[in-house]
Amino acid sequence: MTTADRRTAAETERDRQREEWALCSAAWRRHRRAFTDPGRAITEGMLRLAAPRPGERALDLACGVGNPALALAERVSPGGYVLGLDLSPEMVAEATAVAAEEGVPNAGFRTVLDEGALGVPDGAFDLATCRAGLQYMPDRPAAVRAVRDALRPGGRFVAMTLGAAERCMPFRLTNGIVARHVPLPPVAPEAGPGPVSLSSLDELTGLFADAGFTGLRTEVFEAPIFEAPDPAAAWELFTETAGPFLKLFAALPPGTREAMREDAVRVFGEAFPDGPVRPTGEVLLVCGTKPA
Ligand SMILES: C[S@@+](CC[C@H](N)C(=O)[O-])C[C@H]1O[C@@H](n2cnc3c(N)ncnc32)[C@H](O)[C@@H]1O
DSSP, rough: OOOHHHHHHHHHHHHHHHHHHHHHHHHHHHHHHHHHHTTHHHHHHHHHHHHOTTEEEEEOOOTTTTTTTHHHHHHHTTEEEEEEESHHHHHHHHHHHHHTTOOTTTEEEEOOSSBBBBBTTOOOOOEEESOOOOOOOOOOOOHHHHHHEEEEEEEEEEEEEEOOGGGBBHHHHHHHHHHHSSSSOOGGGGGSSSSTSSOHHHHHHHHHHHTTEEEEEEEEEEOOOOOOOHHHHHHHHHHHOOOOOOOHHHHHHHHHHHHHHHHHHHHHHHSTSOBBOEEEEEEEEEEEEEEO
């Protein structure tokens, strides 16, 4: 593959991601508490490693509707600020609206066209985060290098990805449901960038080491990914927010969609017979420091 082919492939992938996330940005804002509240252990784990302090300048790459940018904004107050960057202009608009709605004055959001060119001055940030974002990027090494360049010497970067689909209940259950009704490749590394396509801790830490980060610390633990009050609400949440599936769902005949929904209600109900649907997944965290 030539350099030009690789560039084209990456751009095609970014276009796909941009389209998929645009379709669900409003739903991510509407359902944000279904992710942020149960997902607090993940965000707290990231912030523990990155150790934000008042007055610091933080960068949050692939910020979605503001997780963890909004939590970071509180930790760097007073005097600090957060810049959230995302490929999707729709996500950026929703994050901006959430920050205004929640009265967070020190977080701003901006669109990036390419994870390797963040459009921020070198050395402008004390710390950076990327929560459930690197796995969707076609050029992860370039993304980690771009974050390194944005950090001052001594700056910290913490990234979070998910373990393989078998170790992430939301994808294990939904892959099974979807595959029973449509011939869709499961959400898996072979399918290209996606939720569980950066599931090896070695690969994740290798990206940091190759970019020159030092003092690497890692954590692997199981944590809730989302919570819904009942199986029907869990399926609704999934079908409205699962970027990679949305075009497929929209194109299905109503009968297939309804059969899938009934299947999902049964599967989620069997997995959570006694209360809310709160599936867990394996969480991978890595934190490194840019050398002085
Ligand atoms: C699963 S969401 C995570 C959002 C948020 N960090 C969270 O944890 O709730 C993935 C986000 O990655 C963004 N994204 C995908 N590809 C990207 C890229 N190449 N550069 C920057 N952001 C990207 C999407 O637009 C989406 O908002």
